[in-house]
Amino acid sequence: MQVDRPILVTGCPRSGTTWTGNVIGAAREVFLIYEPFNDDVGARLRLPERFMRLTDGNSAPHRQEIDDLIALGRLSRRSALAMRGIAERWRPGEKRYTPGWLAFRRLHSQGQDFFGPRRVCIKDPIAFYSSEWLADTYDAQVIVMVRHPCSVIASYLSLGWESEVEAMLPHPVPEGFAGLRDEIEARNGPVQDRLTDLILQWKLFTAETLDLQRRRPDWTYILHDDLCLRPLHYFEAIFAKLGLSFTSDIADKVRRESSGTKNAANGKPVQHRHERDSRSVIDAWQEKLPGEIAERILRETAELWEEAQRRLLT
Template sequence: MNPPVLVTGLPRSGTSWTGKMLAAGGELVYVNEPLNPQHPPGRSPGVLRAHVTHRFQYICDDNADAWLPAFRDTVALRYRWAAQLRANRTPYDLARMIRYGAAFGLGRLTGRRALLDDPFAVLSAGWFATRLGCRVIALVRDPVAFVASWQRLGWTVYFHELLEQPLLVRDHPEVELLRPLIGSQDRLAKAAALWRVTRTILSRLPGIHVTSYDDLAADPLPGFRTLYDHAGLTWTPAAERRITHACTAPTGPARSFAWTGLSRTAYRPMDSRQALRTAARGLTPAEIARVRALTAA
């Protein structure tokens, strides 16, 4: 059986873009953020029949009983219609149920594999590789571009959600470095600290293919050919055409975030090289220097 694929990395590190480009070859069924605790895109029992309690939910062998059966269903493209029907509350939920249920069913009939695009799986990427047999691709973005993106969106991170997961603290004690920033209003320092701790964890996880988002955006075709090879996907002329089109689309009015379709993904066609040139917008030279200092090895 061909393995499922997990694309992960911190939010705003290019996971949706990368996942969509991998799915362009037609061999994968794209599944958007099953571990996102916010509905949508998460809290969808048809896709993942498990209760997500934290952002960056930590999964390991010691709590796998609650997660392994659910994710085995997800990567096998077994959609839980009854569970989803009971959870539906809006017309959007109904439309999403039909879309995902049909995609899972068609995927199973045609022998496609699941592709999980989930930044919230980043700290559990090792478990996905060893227990679920996923081909894991972890995106790492330049820290200045990452922090600038979070600043433009007004995002922050609540470190208590990581620190109140004892198994995470046990297996990755560097998360304790985040404790002094609990309650801090310094969003730049918090984003930089999250980037540094996550990068340290990813560097030692087994079975993880860590990829620079910036290198991928600078030269998409050879980069994606490498990722196709790692994921066991077939590089076809159709995939190459689709990726070329999606990565050279003219840049429209400045937007830092956009929903597209029922998958609720932040992906949209873009000129990936141009996106790199404007990635640090919004940060002053002093803030850029500070981010570099805070994330230096």
């Protein structure tokens, strides 16, 4: 196995990509890149669409910047990009070159860890539809996260997030999921409510994931519930498949982040805080969702969720 292969951690937002990416990124040989496809974060690519599906036909305008993101796994290129980041720091008003800014930030804030990484890990649910292009172009190893529909939707509602289904509708529905086409056509009629859109969004992500699993069986597919139940077991298996060393420090990090306090502060949800009892996270939606809403989600997603559990259970 090539030690410099990039890693992509993706899946539906709120499916555990941050936890998984952070644990992988704690490995000394990994340079973690946080959501470069996401136009809501500071260090991002200049992509014209959210949930863009990059292909050989449309990637040319973005290729150099993505090449340099992947090159952050090589010390020589990372050092050169850090110098560019330092130079751009003193040019207020200009759009920073994302790979340069990330290299500079690593050097500035984690200088002792600047020299060790030999590969990058991109953690990004917004890169979901570009995962195949990233795998084919850069020989990336891909991890796709899947989570219980009630957990995903409860998290969206708790954080006050709207659905992103509008950005997903241009992508074709995978073969074998004709019912989703009917739902999309129905949505194009009368205005839908937020819950309807969140349910449809989860279905589209899950259907696409199952189609990826059919076409890309060599990728790693992780059910968030399984990861929460046996975090040490699954992270050790993930590290083995990626060719990373599962050290005692990594094991301690997993223990801390799966047996601590709940993912909340003053009773309010916190987006990316992971010191929690991971087992309690699995059924937390039962306390967050009113009964009638939970029943509707379970009813409308039952068939797809059962298929996901059957096909992705490891």
